[in-house]
Amino acid sequence: MIRKLAKKKHTLLAAAVIGTISVGHADAADTDSIQTRDVVVTASRTEQEVKETPAAVEVITREDIEKMGAENLAQALQLAAGINVLENGMVGNQSSIRGMNTNQTLILIDGRRVRTENTSETQNYYELQRVNMDNVERVEIVRGAVSSLYGSEALGGVINIITKKPGTQGGSVSGDWTSRQKDLGFRYDLGKNGKWAWALNGKYSDIRKRMSGASSNQHGDKYFIGLDGRMDLAKNKKLDFFVDHMYEDLYMIDSATAGTDYDHRRTSTGLKYSGKDKQGSYEMQFYYTHFDKDQRTRNRTTHALNSFDDMTFDSYVVDGKRTLNLGEQHILTVGGEYRQEDYESTRINGGSMRTITREGIANNISKVSQHYGAVYLQDEFMATDKWLLIPSVRWDHNNDFGDEVTGKLGSTYKLSKHMRFKANVGSAYRAPTASELYFNWQHTPTSVMVVNIQGNPDLKPEKSLNFDLGLEAERKHTSGKITYFHNKVDNLINLNTTITRAYIPGTGMRITANGRYENVDKATVQGLELEAKQKLGRMFTLRGTYTYLDARDDNTNQFLTGRARHKTSLQLIYADTAHGWDATLWNDWLTGYHYTESSAAKDTGESIMNLVVNKKFNKTVSAYFGINNLTNRKNDVLYYDGRIWRGGVKVSF
Template sequence: MIAKLTKKKTALLTAAVLGALTLPAYAAEANANADADTVKVKANDVVVTASRTEQMVKETPSSVEVITRADIDRMGAENLVQALRLAAGIDIHENGMVGNQSAIRGMDTNQTLILIDGRRIRTENTSETANYYELQRVNMDDVDRIEIVRGAASSLYGADALGGVINIIKKVPKEDKVGVLADWTSRQKDGGIRLETAKKGNWAFSSSFKTTDIRERGSDAMSNMYGNKYFFDLDGRMDLAKNKWLDVFFDYMKEDLDMKDSLVQATNYDHDRLSTGVKFSGRDHLGNYDMQLYYTYFNKDQETRYRHGGNLSSFDKMRLDSYVFDGKRSLALGDDHLLTVGGEYRQEDYESTRIKGSGTMTRDGITDHLGDSSMKYAALYLQDEWTVTPKWLLIPSIRWDYNDTFGSEVTGKLGTTYKLSKNTRFKANIGTAYRAPTASELFFSWQHTPNAIMEVHINGNPDLKPEKSVNFDLGFEAEKGKTSGKVTYFHNKVDDLIHIHTVMTPVPMPHFHMLANGTYENVDSATMQGVEAEVKHALGAGFSLRGTYTYLDAKDDTTGARLTGRARHTASLQLGYEDPKHGLSALLWNDWTSGYRYEESVGRRSVPRDASISLLNFVVNKKFGDRFSAYLGIDNILDKTSDALAYDGRIWRGGVRMTF
């Protein structure tokens, strides 16, 4: 393990980061950054996540997808799960009725970095829970668009981006407007209000409130997480001067949920998350610049009680305090180079009953240890967008990351787009990535009794090594007339992949039960490779057809066994209809999942199985003027079920949007 930096080195690093953000404009006279010139194009033609600067989707070498506000409204998406359903190459299957995966290209859910306006929002930090709940923790009424970058992005975003990035970009207040929404599904109901103001003096504000009521479902022995969620957001933008802005934000979320997790026990989940911060940004004749400081607080207080008598059987307490300072500066060097330099400093303080520690907590006579951990991160990165010729774009990037537990790591990436003709392009990327173990994975110590015949012990491993990967992808894109398509081959080899090794042991006395002992460990090597394909065709008369397909081969290189929790084949065929004159849109689509590998307990053995399912879905949306719209949808029309894939039947949903 690399030794920790001295305080002097840390001070020098901070100075270097600040210096990178305030570089003086000592460069030759150049064109203004493309950000100032591309605002005329459609929002879905531009992506900012792939390179941290505005790029046309067709130009960027990365495999990207943009889900616009119009797409979200057309789907009637009341949460991120609904919004991401039509995206290619993302696994968002429900995880045992306690959340959803967000896995890209066969990587684990915790290897996807989820951002809001470029800010990290992860609050759970174990391999099993990281990101599982985040897709249900965003108020969709605040979302302007969602950008998805497939493939490792560690050279720009550091650890946690081995699989890719999902960046949720919020609306910017522009006009006086009040919006009211109501959604209803056979699983939950939502109600909310959003207020926006046009600029008053130098300020414009927006504020929103939403409440969600999730229904209980499932058997008496095992139910989903049900109860209430509350969201409150406040955003403001101040014009400091021409082309200079100050953004402030305050987001609060509360969850009061319950779950019957056995015939004898039930758990209450009381969660609070608060995020607040300030961002200064602007642009000049050389490029864009920004810096931001934000804080995230998350508190988890869970109690498990016996369902007969209500006595406490166990409790779980966790608090996270995260402090982040980051920023970047883009410089146009001549006509052919756009240089971006940036940095980040982050500190995460955890206090949890699941982390090994010497302190104790007592509640209703039950004692549990209380441990804490503090990790500090710092980074610098450099990227050059080099227009070699009018047909050839080359983007090299490099990033230096520092972790006070694991030391330094350097990752890099080289991406390129070559225009074979006006409507055909070749894209390629090759790079390295890594993810350092979290505090929970290092120091976990947790005992839990999910039901009367099962006892679970999970232990951290302080000897874990960071996950490291080498990845590349090759893609071809083309448009001809009413048809467009793209195909990409991707390959990602990960060393020291972190997972839990579980040993099941029968315990006959004093009463028979199974003891599951799980310990975090590194797998020597794993490879995820496959093909992504997409075709779109305008049929005419308002109809369009889109098809997506992903083939995935994910295996443990040591044993040759397929990795569980991943499908061999996923496909979607979507028939859309648009009639702007009458404000009508509709979408009929079928999703296929085949060869989903999972393990089933047979006696004392775990046996690998494959699951498959085909789901037919429909949604129709109608606008009544500029101020009112309504939608109605049916998910899983044919009422299919699958325990392995967590589908439990048909879902009806509908909603209305009103603007005043």
């Protein structure tokens, strides 16, 4: 039996492969060979069956995306277990997994790190709205820390967005409309010409203004364009190329007297060489990202400039990995990464400094660089025909915080043909970002308010020790999972803020907010995840998920804010493939959501019902209609502000 299992695994690797996400995170896999939710590559950097991998994983397929009518990633993740995608105020969404902070989730595109904003208040918040869903093949979610393979940021888990690959000529055009925004997207595959295949994709979004008191959301236009190429160098050898550009032209009303223009441009490009041989698979890649953010705060009446901020991020990554089949019981993966990140901003004070002037207002701009190096090793060890062990270890070096070693041991034990016990234990960390280290920002959003935020060059990395235990089973039309997770986190980085009010003669009341990043928190985040699915006849399926969370500050034993103690989702899924209809009706319950207001701790909750109906008219035309928050619930704390109508059409050719 051991020999059969080993040969099965060897075949998986040899057949598709490079399904790996290399340290820097290569193209998550050769997606031409992976079309179902039964195979995942993010959890171990090699292709594994979902049932086999020790990690808690979930795969959102292309079919799931279309059934949900998801015009953005936040909508595609709505039904996923153990992840919070609530709106973050009026700008963006959270992407927190298992009660961890949003900046403790690592977001990848084809295994590559996404160069995003880098403060604890902005990191990852906008990324769920920056993906062209027409170009997405599937999304893989790994719940639980995986720093032993991915390094910093992966304390809570990983979201890996895997895109379509060029090859077969054809394409699609889609239009989406909601009561909040409208989108136009396309993807066109030019097909194969000689050794090369090319595909072009693009998206335009028009976001409507929504008011909340004297302020608004970020509204305006977003543009995205991307080009992907693949060259067959030889049998089982490929060269992949990509380049994409994003532009955001947004505006936000900050108060009755001031508003801010947001001009954001991000360009990424890279090459990856990959192949397979008798021993296994290999890959090497380089990719570069330039991200430019210009923000201008102006008086809404006179349009005079109050303040401005310029920020530029440049990221250079080289990474590679090699997978070797060692006999019948071991599959060894070894990889490495070098990453350089340059950050120039008016919001930091470190490294080289110069003065720039915009419309008569002067500001100092500084530039700092962070260098990362890493190597990792993983062994997939089939101890018996029922027992799989996966140990992994990674060494990281950063020029600011030094060395860090993380490790993990995952195990799957087959209790029977239809039941498995899974366990994971490991360590993880998150390195301080350049902003957290060197922030020096004074902002005057209004004439009566001043914001001062300071970094801390003595910050230590956040660290965690975590484990989870799970049981999975399925029998005919019924399946279920139950998992207990426990995460002990030290040196949490927190922005300590004090607010003072003073009366200034001739000016009036002046509000000053002073903040500084510090390692002040220790926390224990633990909980229980349950998932059950029951097929009801030929067309209906009932699915339920539940997460119980106990997240506490170890110093005060108080429940952490911005989290719900209970999250429940009940989903009724209808599928009539013969006539092209499918629909999903689901209700989400959030209770015990902890927050502070006027220095007082409070709890809130909400029950939100949603519906989406999808119709495939033929092989080329489909349409959907949906209602989010069907019962028109409103909650200022959770940012539910009423019913959202949405619909869309997709034409393939």
